Amino acid sequence: MGLFKVSILGNGAAVPTARQHPSSQLLQHNRKKFMIDCGEGTQMQMQRFKFSYKNMAHVFISHLHGDHYLGLMGMISTFNLFSRQEDLHVYGPPELQDVLNLHLKVSDMHLKYELIFHELKEADLIYEDDRLEISCFPLKHRIPTWGFLFREKDKSERNLLKEFVEEFKPGLEQMYKIKQGADFITPAGVLMKNKEITYHPKPLSYAYCCDTVYDEELIPVIQDVDMLYHESTFDQKNEGIAADKFHATAAQAAALASKANVGKLLLGHFSARYKDRDVLLNEARPVFENTILSREGDTYQIG
Amino acid sequence: MGLFKVSILGNGAAVPTARQHPSSQLLQHNRKKFMIDCGEGTQMQMQRFKFSYKNMAHVFISHLHGDHYLGLMGMISTFNLFSRQEDLHVYGPPELQDVLNLHLKVSDMHLKYELIFHELKEADLIYEDDRLEISCFPLKHRIPTWGFLFREKDKSERNLLKEFVEEFKPGLEQMYKIKQGADFITPAGVLMKNKEITYHPKPLSYAYCCDTVYDEELIPVIQDVDMLYHESTFDQKNEGIAADKFHATAAQAAALASKANVGKLLLGHFSARYKDRDVLLNEARPVFENTILSREGDTYQIG
Numbered sequence: 001m002g003l004f005k006v007s008i009l010g011n012g013a014a015v016p017t018a019r020q021h022p023s024s025q026l027l028q029h030n031r032k033k034f035m036i037d038c039g040e041g042t043q044m045q046m047q048r049f050k051f052s053y054k055n056m057a058h059v060f061i062s063h064l065h066g067d068h069y070l071g072l073m074g075m076i077s078t079f080n081l082f083s084r085q086e087d088l089h090v091y092g093p094p095e096l097q098d099v100l101n102l103h104l105k106v107s108d109m110h111l112k113y114e115l116i117f118h119e120l121k122e123a124d125l126i127y128e129d130d131r132l133e134i135s136c137f138p139l140k141h142r143i144p145t146w147g148f149l150f151r152e153k154d155k156s157e158r159n160l161l162k163e164f165v166e167e168f169k170p171g172l173e174q175m176y177k178i179k180q181g182a183d184f185i186t187p188a189g190v191l192m193k194n195k196e197i198t199y200h201p202k203p204l205s206y207a208y209c210c211d212t213v214y215d216e217e218l219i220p221v222i223q224d225v226d227m228l229y230h231e232s233t234f235d236q237k238n239e240g241i242a243a244d245k246f247h248a249t250a251a252q253a254a255a256l257a258s259k260a261n262v263g264k265l266l267l268g269h270f271s272a273r274y275k276d277r278d279v280l281l282n283e284a285r286p287v288f289e290n291t292i293l294s295r296e297g298d299t300y301q302i303g
Numbered sequence: 304m305g306l307f308k309v310s311i312l313g314n315g316a317a318v319p320t321a322r323q324h325p326s327s328q329l330l331q332h333n334r335k336k337f338m339i340d341c342g343e344g345t346q347m348q349m350q351r352f353k354f355s356y357k358n359m360a361h362v363f364i365s366h367l368h369g370d371h372y373l374g375l376m377g378m379i380s381t382f383n384l385f386s387r388q389e390d391l392h393v394y395g396p397p398e399l400q401d402v403l404n405l406h407l408k409v410s411d412m413h414l415k416y417e418l419i420f421h422e423l424k425e426a427d428l429i430y431e432d433d434r435l436e437i438s439c440f441p442l443k444h445r446i447p448t449w450g451f452l453f454r455e456k457d458k459s460e461r462n463l464l465k466e467f468v469e470e471f472k473p474g475l476e477q478m479y480k481i482k483q484g485a486d487f488i489t490p491a492g493v494l495m496k497n498k499e500i501t502y503h504p505k506p507l508s509y510a511y512c513c514d515t516v517y518d519e520e521l522i523p524v525i526q527d528v529d530m531l532y533h534e535s536t537f538d539q540k541n542e543g544i545a546a547d548k549f550h551a552t553a554a555q556a557a558a559l560a561s562k563a564n565v566g567k568l569l570l571g572h573f574s575a576r577y578k579d580r581d582v583l584l585n586e587a588r589p590v591f592e593n594t595i596l597s598r599e600g601d602t603y604q605i606g
Binding site: 014015016017018021022040041043044047048064065066067070071073074077078081082093095096098099102103105106107108142143 | 324380406
């Protein structure tokens with residue numbers, strides 16, 4: 001286990017308002033941060049909610065509708081003005097590289113850091129470190145669009161049971177040894193076997209599906225994830241409009257969450273027409289109870 | 304005379320903060336609106352300050368640094384989602400057309416309105432209607448950059464003196480006739496010649512100079528304008544940095560305003576380093592007294 005959480009920078013659909021911003025999320029896994037989508041104004045949202053770019057070296061762009069990528073060029077410029085030196089990895093549809101290159105050319109910007117572009121062309125593992133894997137998978141939208149799956153690696157290290165820690169309050173060195181497999185002897189001299197006081201931590205996972213039509217082909221891909229962010233642009237009475245525009249309703253997001261047996265469903269990409277988003281929540285919850293409305297600036301623990 | 308005013312949507316330099324936004328202005332002349340520059344987040348600023356796009360058909364982009372144009376593609380997309388039908392004229396450096404075309408292509412957007420692009424290549428009259436002329440002129444910055452001059456046409460119609468209207472309260476029809484040259488007979492039977500009760504209204508003018516280094520070659524271009532918006536990115540102790548980056552200080556903006564005999568100087572394009580911008584105002588006012596700090600969301604009458 002470790003720190004694994006996602007913060008919502010923008011959860012609005014295409015038309016921004018004073019209240020809702022285009023898509024962007026900041027995912028944190030242990031010390032590393034990852035950005036998912038970067039709509040117009042993302043850098044202002046980062047400032048507004050006082051997030052830092054420290055240890056943020058990877059940006060994943062789902063597709064090239066403006067509300068998912070138009071903040072990227074400004075953020076890249078700002079990094080340059082701040083004399084960033086760390087490499088920046090950008091993952092997205094191939095044409096995104098043309099967009100970035102053209103912006104750098106017309107603004108005559110010479111980056112002080114490496115911008116490394118990774119083309120998304122097929123479902124694939126696109127990032128890996130010793131504790132996390134990130135893969136992309138195709139969504140069905142009007143233009144080529146990618147979902148992203150963040151999955152912790154299975155670790156050999158075990159975690160201490162909370163009840164054991166509370167009762168016996170082991171020291172740091174002792175905790176480290178127990179994680180590695182050591183047994184424990186209580187002050188009263190009783191041997192506690194390692195298996196009695198530890199457990200195998202479940203690797204956690206997060207899936208991002210935005211923008212997409214309702215698509216049951218996603219079920220095996222997102223099966224059992226601990227948290228699913230799925231777009232819910234419309235309510236049920238606009239199901240026809242949703243399908244026409246290759247978007248989904250809140251109830252459809254909930255149906256998918258239920259069929260894929262996910263832990264928690266986070267709704268987002270709300271149409272600006274819903275002043276009160278409870279209409280969306282109220283249509284989703286009967287289908288999948290563990291549903292929450294995402295809120296800009298809020299952070300959600302995964303798992 | 305008529306309605307002639309400018310509203311500040313963003314007056315920050317390149318790095319946006321939660322408090323200051325990239326460059327954009329909305330100028331209104333009678334019923335028509337014109338946008339000058341369109342940095343990232345401009346459409347959110349339009350919403351925040353409750354401005355409407357009604358009668359806004361012309362957007363002027365000074366140059367292709369991101370903080371002056373990166374909001375344009377999102378605004379163009381939003382117009383399409385709102386089913387705009389009115390033509391949109393965009394004026395800017397030739398490469399801006401490539402940027403717009405690429406965005407439309409990668410997002411597979413088919414505009415429901417005409418987007419008419421006007422290349423800025425030399426100092427020229429670029430817009431004209433029966434009451435206003437707009438011209439562009441070159442600024443000295445790191446990449447090709449244009450200033451814009453909005454100048455009312457000289458009208459044959461005369462305006463009624465305020466004192467006369469207050470004393471005799473003429474009716475609408477009578478006011479119209481006097482504007483066309485008619486004399487007036489008071490209730491007491493005294494003849495008042497047209498020249499005694501009217502005046503020739505001075506055509507008003509507004510100049511936008513952002514971004515630019517201090518440049519005395521601008522003096523004949525902006526001579527006697529009623530309001531000058533001039534960048535003032537830095538204070539005097541950063542004059543060297545300003546020159547290196549082809550920016551200007553507040554005191555330099557004031558010196559230019561004084562030498563060009565403008566009516567009022569509006570400062571903007573502030574570096575994010577100035578939490579208290581009075582340092583800029585205090586350096587400008589001794590050089591040119593009629594100086595004000597622009598403020599986002601505020602509207603300034605021209606003349």
